[in-house]
Every structure is written in structure tokens, then in C-alpha cells.
Amino acid sequence: MSTMKKRYANCMLLLLNHMRADIPLAIITSRDIPQDLLLSITPKIIVEYLNIRAYGVAHPTEDDRPVLCRSSTLAFYKKAFSSYMLNGNSHWDDVLNRGNPTKSKQVNNMIKQVIKHEVRHQGVKSKARRAFEYKEFVSLSKLIRTKGFKANISSVDSLRWSRLAAMLNFQWQLMARQDDMINLKFETVTTNIAFPFALNCQMRWSKNITEERDSPDQVMFGSLEEYICPLLNLAQYIETCTESGELLTRDGHLFGGSKARSGIRRLFDVLVCDEEFHALLNGLIGNHSVRKGSATYAMRSGLSRDHTNRRGRWRVRKQVVDSYIDVNLPYPDSLAAHKLCGPKGSCKYKPKRQVNLPNSFILEKIVPHCRSLVGDASALPLGHALLWAAFQDKHHHDEDHPLVQTWLRDRIVQSYEATYGPCESQNVDNPIKRVPFVPQGVGDQVNIIEIDLDNDDDDDDSNDDVLTRNNNRIARASSGGLGDAAAPLLADQITVQRQIEEVKGQVLQQVFELRTLSQKHFRILTSNIKRIALEPVVRPRALLPGAEAQRGTHGQNTNMEDEDEDELMQLENLKLARLYKHPKTLFDVWKEYQFGLNGEKPAKEFTVEERGKNKSMYCRRKVLWDVIRSMVRAGHTSHAAIDKVYSVYGRGTSVTKILMKMIRDRKEGGHPSLTV
Numbered sequence: 001m002s003t004m005k006k007r008y009a010n011c012m013l014l015l016l017n018h019m020r021a022d023i024p025l026a027i028i029t030s031r032d033i034p035q036d037l038l039l040s041i042t043p044k045i046i047v048e049y050l051n052i053r054a055y056g057v058a059h060p061t062e063d064d065r066p067v068l069c070r071s072s073t074l075a076f077y078k079k080a081f082s083s084y085m086l087n088g089n090s091h092w093d094d095v096l097n098r099g100n101p102t103k104s105k106q107v108n109n110m111i112k113q114v115i116k117h118e119v120r121h122q123g124v125k126s127k128a129r130r131a132f133e134y135k136e137f138v139s140l141s142k143l144i145r146t147k148g149f150k151a152n153i154s155s156v157d158s159l160r161w162s163r164l165a166a167m168l169n170f171q172w173q174l175m176a177r178q179d180d181m182i183n184l185k186f187e188t189v190t191t192n193i194a195f196p197f198a199l200n201c202q203m204r205w206s207k208n209i210t211e212e213r214d215s216p217d218q219v220m221f222g223s224l225e226e227y228i229c230p231l232l233n234l235a236q237y238i239e240t241c242t243e244s245g246e247l248l249t250r251d252g253h254l255f256g257g258s259k260a261r262s263g264i265r266r267l268f269d270v271l272v273c274d275e276e277f278h279a280l281l282n283g284l285i286g287n288h289s290v291r292k293g294s295a296t297y298a299m300r301s302g303l304s305r306d307h308t309n310r311r312g313r314w315r316v317r318k319q320v321v322d323s324y325i326d327v328n329l330p331y332p333d334s335l336a337a338h339k340l341c342g343p344k345g346s347c348k349y350k351p352k353r354q355v356n357l358p359n360s361f362i363l364e365k366i367v368p369h370c371r372s373l374v375g376d377a378s379a380l381p382l383g384h385a386l387l388w389a390a391f392q393d394k395h396h397h398d399e400d401h402p403l404v405q406t407w408l409r410d411r412i413v414q415s416y417e418a419t420y421g422p423c424e425s426q427n428v429d430n431p432i433k434r435v436p437f438v439p440q441g442v443g444d445q446v447n448i449i450e451i452d453l454d455n456d457d458d459d460d461d462s463n464d465d466v467l468t469r470n471n472n473r474i475a476r477a478s479s480g481g482l483g484d485a486a487a488p489l490l491a492d493q494i495t496v497q498r499q500i501e502e503v504k505g506q507v508l509q510q511v512f513e514l515r516t517l518s519q520k521h522f523r524i525l526t527s528n529i530k531r532i533a534l535e536p537v538v539r540p541r542a543l544l545p546g547a548e549a550q551r552g553t554h555g556q557n558t559n560m561e562d563e564d565e566d567e568l569m570q571l572e573n574l575k576l577a578r579l580y581k582h583p584k585t586l587f588d589v590w591k592e593y594q595f596g597l598n599g600e601k602p603a604k605e606f607t608v609e610e611r612g613k614n615k616s617m618y619c620r621r622k623v624l625w626d627v628i629r630s631m632v633r634a635g636h637t638s639h640a641a642i643d644k645v646y647s648v649y650g651r652g653t654s655v656t657k658i659l660m661k662m663i664r665d666r667k668e669g670g671h672p673s674l675t676v
Helices: 003-018 025-030 035-039 043-054 071-082 105-119 134-148 155-174 178-182 230-243 257-272 288-300 305-312 330-340 359-366 368-374 376-395 406-420 463-479 486-534 547-551 558-574 586-594 608-613 615-633 638-649 655-667
Strands: 189-191 199-202 217-220 346-351 432-442 445-450
Touching: 003 025, 003 043, 003 071, 043 071, 043 105, 071 105, 134 155, 134 257, 134 288, 155 178, 155 217, 155 230, 155 257, 155 288, 155 330, 178 257, 189 376, 199 230, 199 376, 217 330, 230 368, 230 376, 230 406, 288 305, 288 330, 305 330, 330 432, 330 445, 346 376, 359 368, 359 376, 359 406, 368 376, 376 406, 376 432, 486 638, 586 615, 586 638, 586 655, 608 615, 615 638, 615 655, 638 655
Parallel strands: none
Antiparallel strands: 189 199, 199 217, 346 432, 432 445
16 A cells, blocks of 8 residues: 555544544545445534644634644645545535535635635744755765765765765756656666767656656756766766676666665765755755756746746646647757756767777777666767766866766776877877857757867967967866856857847737737727717707708808807707606617707706706606716717616616616615626
């Protein structure tokens, strides 16, 4: 029985004990709990039990605080209870009292209240492990070399420390959990066809991976920060493991499998708690901190959230288009691998041209055990990385942080000098050089832009110039930089490219918003024009087209036009200010307000005295006029507003009854469907 199922069973046993149901643990483990007992579990029982676990009492008061456990523990209890429920997929129905009680509002609100107390620091402190900072992870890798790469260390301890260094660097590069790395197999590590200087790794063991589409091929580059280079650490681990007598097979686990889990965790805990490890921030650090740290560092380095999710194999909301997109996307994966190599960037290990270094020598003398386990194509970049580290450690040895094991370094250097002679005779200090590069996407292809500042192909220079140039290369290699001239240019290029992408996204978003807003305004404008065209309007005859020709006033002087305007003003003043007693429809009531009926004065132009003479009818109809005016100001037409009033109060209802209902609703704040 798995550990998770045992925890579920223990949670259910505690709940049944709370209910005073004497059920043996064997029955709970086999899930043969009586159905009537499961159906008797209600949200009230679960809430009381969770309150006891969090507050210590079944019915906490406002002064009680959840000081016994956190909301994450309560969520686990809820999940454990839900796994035993008969109707596990259905929500709880408070009316019929059936369904899954763990999905009720009472249980969810109780956990939310505990979360609120935790935010206010009124509950149990969090024990979650924080993310590793990049400098902390590099410091941890150096500390491994300080403790495990000594000259007088035993072969067993050398194997343990080399395995931990290789596993942590793989875990950082793949954004993986420690259990994922422990179950990683040799057969999943292959060569990259597009980039022979890199490796591919396929993660097939993870709780997030449920189908083959969740396990893409992920590239791993060499890093200019040599302490976290995955190629160097993997090559050293395989050679150390085989030399120490550890049996590794091609179909076996790369880092020992489940039998090595306890030893790896114990060694990691000792390393984190060591006095020489200096944490930059407060907070707990654990195995999961490596995965959190790599994901956080990638996002801080400018990697998008989608690329981070893809690199970490996190499942996002699945859409139909996901089944049509290939799982292997070279550019996003290459960009993520480049970011995870650190601020110095990624590199390729490349033999120098003045050194005739065949592949057979690398495979037979440098990494013979890697060749037998991962094949020639994959062992070649590992051999180049290990050969570079051996000579780098020889000429620039750091007693506190050696790059490789002492015995392994001596073996590699002796094998090379026995075949090709000392490096000084070839005017080189290291037969391998590191070439920085930057991955760039062009279309659906990935191009590697090399930044090779070493001019080691010029054979016409004197020996002094060669030695001087070698010293410069040594300085650049030891610092890991790209040079004084290339580094700022490359940084500016990447910064400008990122800014262009951000501005492009912002402009496109604004264009989409403006297009949507303009379409909405055009629809409202078009609808209003159509409504106005059909609106029954009383137009003065003097304003109609052709009115001047009908009156025979076309071509007359301005004095006669002024006389006509005076006559129109006198006619307007002669209109009676009275309301129609029996309007048939609400359209007539609105028309009476806007234009007047039967040649009478519009109600909106009534003076205070005129409104007083028609006080009763004016006040009753003013309720309708106010509602329609507010809806017209909101963008509706008068016809649409009146239709909405009819839909609320009924089209067969008389005008008087509608007005009385609107007056009654106005006392309560207005009808909800007619408020704007």
C-alpha cells in the first residue's frame, strides 16, 4: 500500500473516531466502510472535526485562532475524506442533503477563514521551503567540491558527492523534483541531433506526467559557470561511479533509483545545514527549493511564463490546439536552457584547431565509461567538457573548489600528455576551449550565434604573441565573461529585442481594444439613426424641404424671413399647456413629453405655473419620463426604452396601471431591470 493511501486511511479513521464509529483500520484500508455510515457524514460533522484540528474546539468563537495546523493540512484532510465518499464527483445539495459533503460551502468557508488568519499571522507559521537564489545554488555547488573533491577522500564518499553534484545540476536545468531525478534512466539521456555539442533528456517519471505528450525532449547546454555545468558534472559522475566499482547499466537508473533516495536526501540536508553554507535570505530550504529556484530564476531572467511551464512540464489548461502542436519546440526549450546556465550564458566545448584531437582519443582515453553507457554521440560532448575541466584545474587549481576529482584529473592529463606530449610544446594551455553562444529563433529553426573571441587559427604570429594571446584567453576563460566589447553589445541586443516584443504586445492589445470599442459605438449609432428615422416627429412646416418654394418666398430679402420667424414664435406661444387625459400607449405619453399631442405644448417646456395647473397628471407621468430619459442618456433609444418598460410590467397592462406600479417601485428604489 502506498504512503499516500495510508495517510488517507489514517485521516478517515480519525474522522470516524470523531463520530464514535468503531471501524477497524483494515476495513478502512480496504474501503469496505458501510454505506449508511458514509451517507451519515454531513458538512457539519466535517466542519466540527476540522475546527478541532485547527482551533482545538468544535465551535470556535471570534477570539479563537487556528494555532494547531495550517490550511494546507485541512485541505489534505478534505481531499482524504473526499476519496471515500460515494458521490465524490457531485457537489453537496443543502436541500436534499446528498452529494459530497467535502464540496459544501460550509467546509470551504471554514478553510477560507483559516487562510485569512494565516495571512494576518494569527495562525501556524508556514513550513514551506523557499526558492534557492542563484548565488546560493552556485555556493552550494562549490561547497560540494570543497567537501567531496579532496585528495584523500575515499572512493565511496567521492561517488556520493559526485552523484549529488550531477543530480542537483540536472535538477536545476530540468526544473524537476528530486524524486523525478532519482528515477531518471540512462536511456532517456541522448544526443541532440541539431546540436551535437549538447545533450537531450526526456523526463518520463513525474507526478505531472500522465501521457507521452507531457514528456518532450529537452536540451541541456554546457554552462560558462563551470560549477553548475550539467555536462561536466555528469561526465565526472559516470567516470567516478564506474571507477569506484558501482555497477551502472544502460537500462538502469542514472542516479541510483529508489535505493539511493534516503542517502541523497540525508547528504543534501547535511550540506544545507553546514556552517560554510551562507543563506542570503531567511526561510526554510529543502529539496523542492531547487525546482522553485530554477523556475524563479528563469522568470527573473526574462523567460516567459509559457516557456517556463513547458520547461518544467507543468500542465496548464488543455485546449484543442494542444493536440495539434508538436511537443518538441526547439527554440523555447533552447532559450530556457540558455537562461538556466546563469548570467554568464551557455557555451560549447570545442577542440582548438592547432591541436589535432581525434574523437577516438576522447572516447577511448577520456570518457570510456560514458561511451559504454550513453553511446559515442552522447559521450563526445561529455569528454570535451571533462578534458577542459582537467586542464583548467591543472593550470588554475583552486584548493577550496576543485573542478574535478584529483585522481580523475591526473588520469586525464597523463593520458593526454602520453599521447600528444605536454601542452606547452603546442603553445596551448588547454586543448579544449569554451565558445559562448546565444540561441536565436529564425522562423521555426534555431540558430546558434557563436561569440568566439579567440583567434587561435592565426599561425603566422610569433611565439611571444601566441603566449600573450593564450594568457588573455586564460584570463577570459577563468572569469567566464564574453569579453569587454562583446558582452555589452550582446546585452544591449537582447534588451532591445525584449523591449520590441513588449511594445509590440502592448500596441496590438491597444489596437484590439480600440477596434472593439469603435465597433460598439458604431452599432449604437447605427441603431439610434434607424430608430430616429422611424420616430413620429412633429416638424414645423417652415423647416421642411421645399417650404420656401411653396410659400413663394424664394429669393426674398431678409426682412420677410424675420417676419416669418416672428409669426412662428407667436404660434408657438399660442399653444395650450395641457396634458392629454386618456393616452392609449406609453409611446403617446413620451411623445406628449417631447413634442406634444394634438398641437399642444410639449410637457418638457412647461413652466412652473403650467406644471402646477396639471399637477396630478404631470407628477404621475413624470415617473415614466425620468426612466426613459435615464435610459436614453445611457445609449438606448426611446422606442427601446419603452419596449423594456412594457416587458417588465406587461404589454397588456393599461397605461394607468403601469404608471401606478412605477410609482410604487420608485418608493423602493426603482425596478432592478430599469435601473442604469
